[in-house]
Amino acid sequence: MGLQLTVARGISALSTWGLKNVFKRPAANFPGKIALYVDPRLIADLSHKLDRGSVVVCGTNGKTTVTNLLADALETAGMRVICNRTGANLDSGVATALLHGDQSDWAVFESDELWLAKVLPQLKSDYLVLLNLFRDQLDRVGEIDRIQESIAGALAASPNTVIVYNADDPLCEAIVRKAKNKAIAFGVAEDMGLAQNTVADAQMCQMCSTMLEYAYRQYGQLGEYRCPQCGFARPVLDHAARNVRFGRDGIVFSAGTDDRTSIDVRTSATGAYMVYNLLATFTAANLLGCPPDAFQRALDAFDPQNGRLENLEAAGRPILLNLAKNPTGFNQNLKIIAQDAGPRAVAFFVNDKEGDGRDVSWIWDIDFEELAEADDLVVFVGGIRRNDLQVRLKYAGIAAELIDGPADMLEKTAGLSPDYRFYLIANYTALPVVRGELVRLIAQDGGSDGKGA
């Protein structure tokens, strides 16, 4: 062990102890951050803790869910796993998880898209799972081309990493064509028949600037695309989802390399994007030697309690809490709300902190109009930019009321009949605040959080 690494570990251990015992704060980032100052190659130096190797999960939407579920699946299959479960996805979060973790079989890390260029070259992971690229926080990360270049650069610096990617996304396919790494394509092999939204990213061929043509489109720019000019097209899928059925009690689809070897995957979760998240996780788990039944058991028990599609109950109200941080994510949530035919109370929370993106103009790219005709729907808006949400909703034909938070919402809805279902949708930095307040309310009620439905 080098001197730098020894000193780095010592300092991080001290700061972890300090954060937990003196400041009573979780230590998800800081110990790794200061240790990285001492030993910039800390991530590489600590990878000896991994007996078999590592996987990095990257993409705009779904990172935390896929990372947590993949770690759960591997553990269910009896493997030892290090994982940055809380979504601390910069190099400091990865370093902290490695510092705190014991000797393990695998590491499963989510990485921020632009930080991948720092993480992957050090970790030299066996696999990179690339989920999708949607417009998100444009003022921070710049246009999508820049993210693609950065990811391609990270792959070039780690040539033995196999990229497992969503081939239904032309923006991911374009990265794979640029990189020289071995690639495994996954996608949905059939039209899921979803209603389309108005603003989609990247309809243009990135090879020759012709408009792409779609045999079918699932949502956003995902689908079976083809460029009529240069032939850029979705490749043959190595792993595919087929026979996707959306029911009242969840989603079922078969996943695998072909019809004969496909296995049914079942979830009580809802939303078309979960098909992609589960397919990505199933494919990665499969590649790491996790048997399908262990994957399904992990999925059945999956309850990360992190506000992603989390069922809660507060003040006697059933609440679905979910994260949405860009138009694609919000539109997916609106579809979940719209498919519930009963009476609904809905609240949207949008902050504009650094982690959210300072510009909130993207809320105008969300198709809130879809809710305008709904019966028995009351809508509230919260978060730092609640006034902006209220304006946006007004122009969608929805009168929304300002709230301070979930407690205020529950008070304002106290007179509504008990059959109202509550949907609370919050963006990145708003989510932990909303969840924290709900958890406190539940504790006051004397109930227990989680596992409502």
Added chain:
Amino acid sequence: MESLRIAHLFPDLLNLYGDGGNVKCLAKRIEWRGMPVEIVSVNHGETIDLSAVDIVFLGGGPDREQRLASEQLLRMRDDLSAYVEADGVLLAICGGYQILGSEWLLGDESVEGLGIVDMVTKRADGSRDRLIDNVVLRSPIAERPVVGYENHAGRTFLGQGLTPLGAVVSSGGHGNNDTDKSDGVLYRNVVGTYLHGPLLGKNPEIADHLIARALEVRAARMGIEAEPLRPLDDAVEIAANDYMVKRLGVR
């Protein structure tokens, strides 16, 4: 009354930063006053007869998409120029604003623009960053401060005698370039600006300015006097405007 027609130019290519919301704002504010309105989306490869249009909206897009849209816009140059010179109403944002000048940027490359407004957009001197921030303006076409969000690499310089949309009064934010402390342009019935938000959501006075000009142009064509616009309840919009004005420390 015949519908007011809003032409949204190339929404499939120029759809960054929620700017399409401006079209929603215009349409709703026309509708709320009991007037019929029609939105014509002119997609890639389609054409439009501007003589039958009351308001044109032109947004910005990512580099690649903007390049493709600019080819089509350059082919429409004479029509667009005639439309503007006949006092046609045009709202142009960011890339859509830049292309109105005689010279603008595609990526890092300096290229010829439509030459409809006497202005040029150039690269920043040296290695200056993109201009990204919340901005508040004082504008001659609005009583309230104008709020928005800028995010652009190009620096725009107006020709002699042209009026900007407004003076930058927030401590943060730049507008057209690093030195002028003003943003956008007012030329005939053209409003050009770097401000996203979208612009019209929190600045309903500018939306009404555009609608009023469109109604005047139409009335003049028929040789009659335009009716003044009926005021709307803008409490929600004003609260959102106020919040940003206060937060940015503008009195």
